[in-house]
Amino acid sequence: MKFSRTLIPTLKETPADAEIVSHQLMLRAGLIRKLASGIYNWLPLGYRVLRKVENIVRQEMDSAGALEILMPAVQPAELWQSSGRWDHYGKELLRFADRHDNAYCLAPTHEEVVTDIAKREIRSYRDMPLNLYQIQTKFRDEIRPRFGIMRAREFLMKDAYSFDVDDQAAAASYQVMHQAYTRIFERLGLRFSVVEADSGAIGGSFSHEFMVLADTGEDAIVSCGGCGYAANLEKAEAVASHAGAPEPGPATAEVATPGAHTVEEVAEFLGVAPHQIAKTLIYLADGQPVAAMVRGDRELNEIKLKNQLGAAELQLAPPAVIQEVTGGPLGFSGPLGLEVPVWVDHELLQAPALVVGANKADHHLTGLHLQRDVPQARPADLRVIAPDDACPRCGGELEFARGIEVGHIFRLGTKYSTAMGAEYLDAEGQSHPIVMGCYGIGVSRIVAAAIEQGHDDNGIIFPLPIAPxxxxxxxxxxxxxxxxxxxxxxxxxxxxxxxxxxxxxxxxxxxxxxxxxxxxxxxxxxxxxxxxxxxxxxxxxxxxxxxxxxxxxxxxxxxxxxxxxxxxxxx
RNA sequence: CGGGACGUGGCUCAGUCUGGUAGAGCACUGCGUUCGGGACGCAGGGGCCCCCGGUUCAAAUCCGGGCGUCCCGACCA
Structure with a gap:
């Protein structure tokens, strides 16, 4: 191509509304232009990069035996009602009506449509394993689109769906995709890490995320050089020490702590270390109050708590609820006397004496021994893993890094096939729900991620395989x-x-x-x-x-x- | 959805406080000089100052209401 004959509108100056490097450089290098918030034009140079990424993804999916199809972006409401997601997906699902006033949505993902295909076309165990994929435009009406193409409302995604007769076969299909993804990211020329991940709202038994490593990444990940364990910080297990429960000390005592709300204030006031204090947080899980406790110097992992509770929604309780549940104001909550379920991070069971809120303004309790004083407390892994934690698998040292999620693979089980009646007949003529998996790659996001990872003061440094x-x-x-x-x-x-x-x-x-x-x-x-x-x-x-x-x-x-x-x- | 900021040629921004002829640099057009790391001179073109209303002799500027964009938070493959 001759430069004089193409359109590469480079900019000398950085556009004011671009914050992160990849966004700035994509604009400056003339790869993209914004049409509206979270919606972008791909100019010739950018589209070449996008197509090269797409090609590699397509080639590796094809050679993994997946079959390319194309599903519609506009989908009827009925399908989404049959899976239950019309009501549960929330405002990210852009809904609208056609001229006959029939309800439709712009698809943010395609489980419903692909399950509908499976329901209609898969009859027998002989039709599986089957893996259908597409590279197609998705629309998610994000609350706050940002970072250019990185979190856009309209974006290009490769989504694949596997169909198997049982869990064992589904696990094999999952492995095939795991390997295909690894080859894809190797060929793209990106430094990446595969981490265990929370399976989130889509559900399913376990999942892995493929992270492009970049300091500016939105996700935090931990990895162990010793055994190869790697996980999203949201998911990473914090192991409890196996030391036995400590002997209780003297009984609890109430102390006045005027004006001391935060852990730091209480620690300072009482002259104790933050780890000797336990925070008690009141949450609403699907509207029901629960208490959750972690050490004062730790951070509660809401995803872990949510999963423990099996809750669909979890949020911190407003002050009025805290007052009602504990009898005290925000900032002085403790476990004693609560009638709601009390969950405690297992680490707390090792503490001989804890400082906790007294459920009374300006007062705390000292000398709390969980096993003695709160026997109904349910221990679980509730906290965010920290730099002083050991690898949950081998006990080795953990490394922390940041990454950009560019791929995510899930096992879906029979969630959608059961809801939508996608079944097959086995060799004995018995009917069973199809066991599914789903596998996404953010194709357009990869372009931004590659630039986050590869740039210097002078501009973009593209890996050869995806350079325009x-x-x-x-x-x-x-x-x-x-x-x-x-x-x-x-x-x-x-x-x-x-x-x-x-x-x-x-x-x-x-x-x-x-x-x-x-x-x-x-x-x-x-x-x-x-x-x-x-x-x-x-x-x-x-x-x-x-x-x-x-x-x-x-x-x-x-x-x-x-x-x-x-x-x-x-x- | 809560908090904050911003909307002025294609881009980066000044001018707004204190109302009085719309500006600069870059980009663009023409001519000339220049030519191995974003050249220089001369001459040009290009504006609903986000929109609607109000105040005023007079509004980019003051007041009210919208809309849009970005950032932080909450949320989210």
Missing amino acids: YSVTILPLGHQGPVMEKALELYRQLGQKGVDVLIDDRDLRPGVKFKDADLVGIPLRLVVGNKGLKQGQVELKHRADGRVEMLPLEQAADSLVEMVNQGGGQTL
């Missing part, structure tokens, strides 16, 4: 031998199947250098008078800045070799 062009040629001059040689190289590379962009604009060299860096093309070939006099062209690697001089006659072949070895694609 593998090679860019910069003729430092607009005519004469420089341009002739540059065009010759351009033709040679093109004929050999290399995606190449030649900057044939009549501009000063500096502008071309800046744009080439900004746009992030991995291999840059500079054709200038200096080099040509020695029969050479200069090759610069975008990633590490390495420069080498290549003899003119061999340049094309060398480049082809590099592109092929680096997994470069031709669109």
Whole structure:
């Protein structure tokens, strides 16, 4: 492609409404433009990147035996009512009516439609295993779209769904996808980590997330170098020590703690360490109050609590409810005398004496021994794992990192097939619900994630496999031998199947250098008078800045070799 | 949905407090010089100052109401 013939509107200045690097650089490099909040146009250069990501995903899904289909973005309400999600999905589901006043939605995901396909087309155990996937536009009416393409309302997703006869077969299908995903992210040229994850509202037995590692990532993850354990912070287990329960000390005593609400204030006032204090938090789980306790220096993991309770919704109780449940104001809650269920983080059982709220304004209790004083307390893993925690598998040291979720695989079990009546007949003629799995990849998000991971002060550094062009040629001059040689190289590379962009604009060299860096093309070939006099062209690697001089006659072949070895694609 | 900020040529922003002819840099067009890291000179084009209403002789500027965008939080593959 000739630069002068395409549309790559680069910007010198950073647009004011872009906060994170990937968003800024995608705008500056002319990959995307915003149409509305969370809704973007993909310009030629950006769309090439998107298509290259898509190609790799498609190739690996195909070779894993999945079958590509295309499902509609507009879906009738009835389907969503049959799964129960029309009422439960919430406002993220964009609903509207057609001219006949029939209700529809823009699909945020496709379990309903694909289960409907399975229900209609799968009759026998002989029809499985089956895996159907699509690469298609999703719409989620996010409360707050942000970070450009990273959390957009409309985005491109690869979603796959597996259908199996039983859990064992479903586990095998899950493994196949796990491997396919690993190959996909390796081929994309991204540093990533596979972590255990909470399966969330979609349900199912367990799941893994594929995280692109980047300091700016929205998710925190932990991993163990020793045994390979890795998990989302939301999910990571905090193991209890196996030491026996400590002997109780003297009975509890009430102390006045005027004005001390927070753990820090109470610790300071009483001259104890925060870990000797227990926080008691009052939650509403599906509207029912419960108490949950963690050590003062710990953070409660709401997802763990929610899962323990089997609750669909969990939120901190408002002050009025706290007053009603505990008899005291916010900030002085404790477990004694509560009639609601009390859940305690198992770590607390090791404490011989705890400071807790007295359920009375400006008062706390000291010397609380959980087993003695709150025998009905139910121990569980309720807290967020912390840097001083050991690996829950091998006891080794944990590393903390940040990541961007780009893939998520779930086992769905029979949630949708049962709700929607998708069944098959086994060899004995018995009817069973189909066992499903679902597997998502945020295709457009990968583009942003790749940029979060690969950039420097000068712009984007694309991995070769997804770079919009593998090679860019910069003729430092607009005519004469420089341009002739540059065009010759351009033709040679093109004929050999290399995606190449030649900057044939009549501009000063500096502008071309800046744009080439900004746009992030991995291999840059500079054709200038200096080099040509020695029969050479200069090759610069975008990633590490390495420069080498290549003899003119061999340049094309060398480049082809590099592109092929680096997994470069031709669109 | 709670809190905050912002809306002025394509982009980045000044001007708003204290009402009085709409500005700068970049980008764009033409000419000339320049040409290995975002050149320079000259000459140009381009604005419903987010929208609606109000106050005023006069509103980008003051007042009221909308709309939009971004950030933090809550929420979310």
